[in-house]
Each structure stands twice: as C-alpha cells, then as structure tokens.
Amino acid sequence: MNKRVLLLIPGVFFILMIGLLLFGLGRDPNMVPSALVNRPLPEFSLPDLVNTDVVIASQDLTGGGVLIINFWATWCPPCHIEHPYLVEISEREQDLTFIGVNYKDDLEDARLFLEEKGTPFEKVIVDLDGSLGIDFGLAGAPETFIVDSFGMIRYRHVGVINHQIWQETFEPVISRIK
Numbered sequence: 001m002n003k004r005v006l007l008l009i010p011g012v013f014f015i016l017m018i019g020l021l022l023f024g025l026g027r028d029p030n031m032v033p034s035a036l037v038n039r040p041l042p043e044f045s046l047p048d049l050v051n052t053d054v055v056i057a058s059q060d061l062t063g064g065g066v067l068i069i070n071f072w073a074t075w076c077p078p079c080h081i082e083h084p085y086l087v088e089i090s091e092r093e094q095d096l097t098f099i100g101v102n103y104k105d106d107l108e109d110a111r112l113f114l115e116e117k118g119t120p121f122e123k124v125i126v127d128l129d130g131s132l133g134i135d136f137g138l139a140g141a142p143e144t145f146i147v148d149s150f151g152m153i154r155y156r157h158v159g160v161i162n163h164q165i166w167q168e169t170f171e172p173v174i175s176r177i178k
Helices: 003-025 077-092 107-117 131-135 163-177
Strands: 045-047 055-057 067-072 097-103 123-127 143-147 153-158
Touching (some): 045 123, 077 163, 097 131, 123 131, 143 163
Parallel strands (some): 067 097
Antiparallel strands (some): 045 055
C-alpha cells in the first residue's frame, strides 16, 4: 500500500470520531425515544407505598381516564425540584390521575417526603428493585409517562417537568388523547 494512504487512514478515522462525538453532544438528552410509546402499559403487580400489604396491578390503573405516571425518588435532586409543580398541576388538573412510582428508594424516606411536601399522586407504587423501571425502559428519575384510558403509553418525558414543558408538550398530547 502507498505510504501516503497509510498516513491518511488514522487522520480520516480521527475526523470521523470527532464528527460522531459532536453529533452525540448536539442531541437533546430529553428526547430519548421509547419503544413503549404507542404500546400497552407493562404488566406489573407491586406494593403500595402507604400500605405495602396492598398490591397495585397495571390492570387496576386502566379503564378510567388519562394517567400521568411519574417515576421519582428522594435521592433524586431533580425530583425535589419537580415535586412542587406536580402537586400544583395535580390540584389544577382534576380530570387526570397522577400515579407515582417510587423508584429504588428507602420506603420510610419516601413516605416522609410525601408527608412533608404533599402528594400529587392518587397511588404510589413501590419499585424497590427497579424491575418496573426496567419494564418501562427508564433512563433515570424523574421520568414521566402519559397513558391513555385504554392503557396505551402515548408519551414519555425524561427529566423535570415545569410550567413550560407542561404547556408545550403535555397539554397537546393530553388534549389529543382525551
């Protein structure tokens, strides 16, 4: 092989790697595609946070109205930021059912957190080992899913929900599926 060609190969490889790195850095981490969007809610049967003797199953949640399922934890700083807004929205949006999934957390810390800061959730599911998070393809907490009345996941949001995100993303999806 020509000596020049051999010298060009590492340079071309380096330029390609830099291009891929820049492409990856330019992507929005909140726009994570989900294989679950437009698919049924995963089947589960997990304990309730308030009364761990009570089991909440996926089929218990469907058939009503629109669900907002929020994965959260007390060890998650963004969840602390998001929580007051979720409380506000749940009080304002009475036609939506907010379901919390306490993700890989200490149960007593989670109960105390909701007692002190208020709860936006009608029910709180305990996902102590993260198995439900795996079924949902969770990237981390907080993460929120919109589920229609038929039990189909219609939207996934990774990260904190605030006023702007609620208005620009959640409200249009909810309006479309009601």
